[in-house]
Every structure is written in C-alpha cells, then in structure tokens.
Amino acid sequence: MSAVVHLKVAAPPSTGLSRFDFEAQLRKSGIDLPPLSIDTLQVNVTKLCNQVCRHCHVDASPQRREMLSPEGIAKCLEILERHPQITKLDITGGAPELHPGFDNFVEKAVVLGKHVMVRHNLTVQLDGHPQAGTSKEYLPQFFARNRVEVISSLPYYQEYFTDAQRGSGVFRKSMEAMQRLNREGYGVEGSGLLLNLVYNPVGPYLPAAQAGLEADYKRELKSKFGLVFNNLYTITNMPINRFKLHLNKTGQLESYMEKLLAAFNPSAAAGVMCRSLISVDHQGRIYDCDFNQMLEMEALDAKRKKLSIFDFDFGRTLGRPIQFGDHCFGCTAGAGSSCGGATA
Amino acid sequence: MSNYYESEDLKKFGDIGQHAKALADDFFRYYGNVTGTDGALTKREKALIALAVSHAQKCPYCIDAYTTQCLETGANPEQMMEAVHVAAVMQAGITLVHSVQMQNHLRKLVL
Numbered sequence: 001m002s003a004v005v006h007l008k009v010a011a012p013p014s015t016g017l018s019r020f021d022f023e024a025q026l027r028k029s030g031i032d033l034p035p036l037s038i039d040t041l042q043v044n045v046t047k048l049c050n051q052v053c054r055h056c057h058v059d060a061s062p063q064r065r066e067m068l069s070p071e072g073i074a075k076c077l078e079i080l081e082r083h084p085q086i087t088k089l090d091i092t093g094g095a096p097e098l099h100p101g102f103d104n105f106v107e108k109a110v111v112l113g114k115h116v117m118v119r120h121n122l123t124v125q126l127d128g129h130p131q132a133g134t135s136k137e138y139l140p141q142f143f144a145r146n147r148v149e150v151i152s153s154l155p156y157y158q159e160y161f162t163d164a165q166r167g168s169g170v171f172r173k174s175m176e177a178m179q180r181l182n183r184e185g186y187g188v189e190g191s192g193l194l195l196n197l198v199y200n201p202v203g204p205y206l207p208a209a210q211a212g213l214e215a216d217y218k219r220e221l222k223s224k225f226g227l228v229f230n231n232l233y234t235i236t237n238m239p240i241n242r243f244k245l246h247l248n249k250t251g252q253l254e255s256y257m258e259k260l261l262a263a264f265n266p267s268a269a270a271g272v273m274c275r276s277l278i279s280v281d282h283q284g285r286i287y288d289c290d291f292n293q294m295l296e297m298e299a300l301d302a303k304r305k306k307l308s309i310f311d312f313d314f315g316r317t318l319g320r321p322i323q324f325g326d327h328c329f330g331c332t333a334g335a336g337s338s339c340g341g342a343t344a
Numbered sequence: 345m346s347n348y349y350e351s352e353d354l355k356k357f358g359d360i361g362q363h364a365k366a367l368a369d370d371f372f373r374y375y376g377n378v379t380g381t382d383g384a385l386t387k388r389e390k391a392l393i394a395l396a397v398s399h400a401q402k403c404p405y406c407i408d409a410y411t412t413q414c415l416e417t418g419a420n421p422e423q424m425m426e427a428v429h430v431a432a433v434m435q436a437g438i439t440l441v442h443s444v445q446m447q448n449h450l451r452k453l454v455l
Binding site for chain 1: 386387388412415416417418420421422
C-alpha cells in the first residue's frame with residue numbers, strides 16, 4: 001500500500017514569469033497550431049489514486065473523490081459510437097481502474113471497435129482500491145481479454161529514481177506487476193498485446209533521447225528482472241500543480257522555464273498532441289489536453305463558448321482555437337513531449 | 345559580488361565573448377561539436393567524462409552543469425559516482441606515480 005499522505009495544493013503562487021509567453025514564441029517562430037483532427041478521446045475518469053507521486057500534474061491521491069458520472073461514461077460511449085473519426089479511447093486518472101464504471105467503459109468501447117488505451121500505474125494491481133479495499137489483481141487478465149493497450153509510468157529502470165518520484169516500494173511492486181502483465185502476453189513479441197512504458201525525469205531537467213533510453217530499459221529490465229515491454233515514451237515534466245510547487249519551493253521554477261524556452265523546438269511544436277485529441281474531465285467538460293484540464297483552462301469554440309460532452313458537436317470542437325499557456329513550453333522542448341512520448 | 349563561484353554566474357558563461365567575440369565563437373563551436381553530439385562516443389559517455397574532469401578540476405559550475413547533462417543523457421547515479429571515482433583514482437595514481445621520481449632522486453642522494 002502506498003503512502004496515504006494527502007498533499008493539499010494551494011492556489012498557484014504568482015510566478016512573476018510573464019516573460020515566458022508561449023503564444024508570442026509561436027508568433028515569433030511563424031507557427032500556427034490549429035487542431036488537425038480529433039482521433040483520440042482522452043477521458044480522466046477519476047482523480048483517485050493509490051499513489052501520491054511527487055510530480056503528479058493531476059494532484060491525484062487516495063483521498064480524492066472526483067468521479068465521472070455513469071451519465072458521463074454513457075455520453076462518452078455515445079460520442080465514440082457516433083464518430084468513427086474518433087478511433088481511440090485513452091482512459092486516464094488518477095488510477096482509472098478505481099472508477100466503479102471502468103470495466104464497463106472499457107468493454108463497451110471495445111465492442112464499438114475502438115482502440116482502448118489505459119494509463120495503468122502498475123501498483124494498483126497489488127494495492128487494490130485505497131478506499132474500498134477491493135482487489136484489483138484481475139486487471140492483467142481483464143486487459144488481455146479486451147486487448148487493451150497498457151501504458152505505464154516507470155521513471156527509471158532502477159529503484160532509486162522510481163521510488164524517489166512515485167513513493168517508497170513502488171519500483172519493487174512495479175516489477176511484480178509487469179511480471180503479471182508479461183505472463184498474460186503483454187510486451188511479448190507476436191502477442192499483439194501492447195505494454196508501453198513512460199519515462200519522465202525525476203526533477204527539473206529534460207528527458208534523454210527516447211530511442212537510447214528505450215534500449216537501456218529493455219536491456220536492464222530483461223537482464224535483471226526478465227521483463228519485456230514494447231515501447232518507451234519519454235515525457236517532459238510540466239511546470240504545473242505539484243511539480244510547480246516543488247520548483248517554487250526549491251527556487252528552480254525560473255531556471256526550469258528558461259531551460260524549456262531555450263530548448264523550444266518548432267518541429268516538436270508541430271506535433272503537439274492537442275492538435276489531435278480532446279481531454280474530458282470528471283464533469284464532462286472538454287479541454288485541449290490533460291494539462292489544460294488540471295489548470296481548468298477549458299476548451300472554447302470559435303465563439304468563445306465552453307465545450308462539453310453533454311452537447312458535443314464534432315465540427316464546433318474541431319474548429320476551436322487551442323488554449324495555450326506557459327506550461328506548453330514543456331511539450332515543445334527538445335524532442336517534444338506528448339502522451340505518446342517524443343514528437344520530433 | 346560577495347563570494348567567488350556564485351551559482352548564478354553559470355548562466356553568464358556566454359559572456360566570455362566580451363572583448364574577444366571571435367575567439368569565444370570559435371570556442372563555443374568547438375565545445376558544442378565535441379560535447380553536444382553523438383560521435384565515436386555517445387553524448388552520455390562524453391557527459392560522464394566531463395563530470396569526472398569537473399571533479400578533477402574542482403569546478404563547481406561544471407559539476408552542476410554535467411550532473412544535469414548526465415541525467416539528461418540517461419545516466420544513473422551509479423555511473424556518475426563511478427566516473428568521479430575514475431577522476432579520484434587517477435589523481436591518486438598521478439600523485440603516487442611521482443614517487444618514482446622521488447625514489448630516483450633518493451637513490452641519487454643516498455650513499
């Protein structure tokens with residue numbers, strides 16, 4: 001069981017960092033970033049989590065109660081059914097498996113022929129539900145039966161960095177959970193069951209090159225634990241919420257923002273994920289991405305009206321201008337960063 | 345300025361171009377070509393060498409810069425500490441090997 005410390009998040013302190021103007025940077029670089037498509041519906045079904053990770057942009061913890069309603073789940077399924085253009089459902093949280101309607105959501109989306117991805121933190125298999133105490137040990141079999149793509153955070157192939165970021169004992173449990181997934185065929189060549197890992201730095205620095213790090217992970221996890229997986233996605237830490245608080249507390253926010261700005265990469269900007277997905281919160285509100293969701297920067301249509309799944313209109317949503325903020329420099333630094341890893 | 349080695353000064357590295365821009369440009373081009381790209385050595389290997397040299401030369405700016413660079417190239421703390429041990433053992437070895445000179449001179453002096 002992970003530590004159950006509730007990290008209360010204060011209102012974001014004034015950073016005085018207005019010089020980090022993302023839209024001005026885009027203009028300066030001659031880049032326009034309208035949405036290109038909506039191929040992925042990313043749904044944050046709950047902020048409840050069995051872990052309390054130090055960098056978590058969701059501020060998820062075992063104390064959180066936010067849950068997408070059954071009506072919200074039904075609406076997402078209806079949107080998926082009505083729009084063949086939306087081919088992928090990306091379920092995230094918190095630990096999304098802790099939502100009481102999670103299994104039903106996955107099964108029905110699979111019946112609709114959608115590619116379902118689950119942001120699975122591995123340890124929930126062993127920790128179970130932090131409030132109800134119910135077991136989640138069935139998840140590897142459930143995922144395999146539904147041929148869900150599993151995407152799991154593992155900040156490093158060693159205990160030191162992993163536990164520093166995700167809590168004491170998380171690395172050991174993650175290894176055991178990966179073994180269970182491998183036993184079902186996840187990550188095994190030829191099985192078609194995808195297990196992708198996510199690396200993100202354990203502090204205010206940029207990720208290493210994705211391909212090289214993936215080779216290191218594969219070699220080390222195979223040789224030390226006999227584990228296999230498919231791809232490694234490198235993701236940059238966003239200067240928001242819990243991680244931003246840490247940066248402020250340690251006096252590193254400004255230098256981190258300078259690092260992100262100095263590493264601004266126009267090619268990475270062109271591939272930002274907000275151009276092809278929309279993010280839905282537990283109240284059915286629509287955002288350009290999960291980070292905007294956590295900052296409560298709601299997506300607005302061309303007439304500046306808020307968007308929601310409850311009156312969803314594909315054309316109105318696709319025609320929206322994307323809302324940008326200074327945190328967006330996190331997605332455009334170096335090799336770029338998205339829910340699917342590097343973008344450039 | 346109240347102290348030598350202010351950490352804020354690391355950001356001013358580019359200022360070495362003041363009064364000698366052409367030479368600084370040459371240096372930074374060379375510096376970038378050597379450390380900033382994969383070659384016969386990977387960027388990570390170069391970062392670990394630079395970290396070792398930073399310790400041998402006792403440069404706090406370089407230690408900060410190359411600790412970060414090691415992490416940004418995917419190195420881990422074990423690799424970084426081993427690199428520092430290489431620097432340490434080289435310094436110890438260099439000191440000790442000079443005792444050969446001392447022995448040579450000793451033999452010359454002693455009847």
